[in-house]
Amino acid sequence: MVSPPHEAMHRIFQHDPHLFSRLSAVLGFSLPTPVEVTVMPTDLTETNPVERRVDTVLRLKSADGSSYVLAIEAQRKKVSSKPASWAYYTSYLWTTYGLPTALMVVCQDHATARWAQQPVVSGPPGLPTLTLTPLVVGPHNTPAITDPAEAREDLVMAALSAITHAAEPDINAILKALSAALQQDVPEDDADPIIEFVAQGLGDSPARKLWRNLVAVDLSFYKSYIAEEIRDEGRAEGRAEGVAEGRAEGRAEGVAEGRVEGVAQGKANAILLVLEQRGIHVPAEAHDRITGCSDLGLLDTWLTRALTATSAAEIFEAE
Structure with a gap:
């Protein structure tokens, strides 16, 4: 089963097929600038019952009419059988499309x-019949983009920087720069995929918590992602507390009441978390009013207002 970081490492090149051309300039190898890039089928299965599927395949066409195929593989750890598969992929694509074929491997x-x-060498000693040399992209050669202005110039490249540096010491600075860049009037349709790719690419690394907090600071450009996550946390906590309290009382009425109170507490926690993540101070009176409320509908209203309020008092403005 593929993991979110695996998907992010290669799908970002499908999202922006011209990213490889910009990356080649950064890494210092010369290729004609493509004027057209086509995302190709990734299923390399033959008629025999052996399924072979490469992660991403692009066809790049240059201004002079020449074209080549690029196979992109996301690799998170050493797998002894992979080099033979890579050789198969490139040979198959070369044979199928009749075009020069290159292989790029993205690592973290x-x-x-x-x-x-x-280099992957096939053949007995002294007779290297087939030699494959992948282009490898990872934390060793992908630039660490820590300047918000630079990140704003190429958001996709900045996202790739975050994905490939997920376990590096400079990941926090990279994420802060990208978050700052995304808050500079970036259209939602452009911001949403970037945020999602980075969230997937970070996987379960410690940096994912920082990215979640950075996104939560300005909910206006990606409300659904962080708001639903916070709501889910509050609901889960509330249900757990409610069931536990009801069971302790040992009566059916206690279970029902405990669930309602627990859900209310979960919603209250979600409101406080949203305000905290947005840097809004919550006075003691407002804190007590939120945590003491048992009206689930009213709590939902307050939670919605907390997403855009500029002060804690604003969430109570109509009451």
Whole structure:
């Protein structure tokens, strides 16, 4: 089963097919600038019952009419069988489309990148019949974009920087720069995929919590992502507390009452969390009013207002 970081490492090139061309300039190898890029089918299965599927395949066409195929593989760890699969992928694509074929492997750690960079040689000693040399992209050669202005110039490249540096010491600075860049009047249709790719690429690393908090600071450009996550946390906590309290009383009435009180407490916690993440001070009186409320409908109204309020008092403005 593929993981979110695996998907983010190659799907970002489907989202922006011209990213490879910009990346090639950054890494210092010369290729004609493509004027047209086509996302190709990734299923390399033959008629025999062996399924082979490459992560992403692009066809790049240059201004002079020449074209080549690029296979992109996301690799999170060493897998001894992978080099043979990579050789198959490139040979199959070369044979199928009759075009020069290159292989790029995207990694998130130095050890995997060093392993993937080694030439793949097929043939007995002294007779290297087939040699494959992948282009490897990872934390060792992808620039760490820590300047918001630079990130704003190329948001997709900045997202790739965050994905490939997910476990690096500079990841916090990269995420802060990207978050700041996204708040500079970036259209929602452009911001949403970037935020999602980065969230997937970070996986369960410690940096994911920081990214969640950074996104929560300005909910206006991506409300659904963070708001639903916070609501889910509050509901889960509330249900757990409610069921526990009801069981302790040992009566059916206690279970029902406990669930309602628990859900209310969960919603109250969600409101306080939203305000905290947005940097809004909550006075003791407002805190007590929120946590002491048992009206689920009213709590939902307050939670919605908390997403855009500029002070704690604003969430009570109509009451």
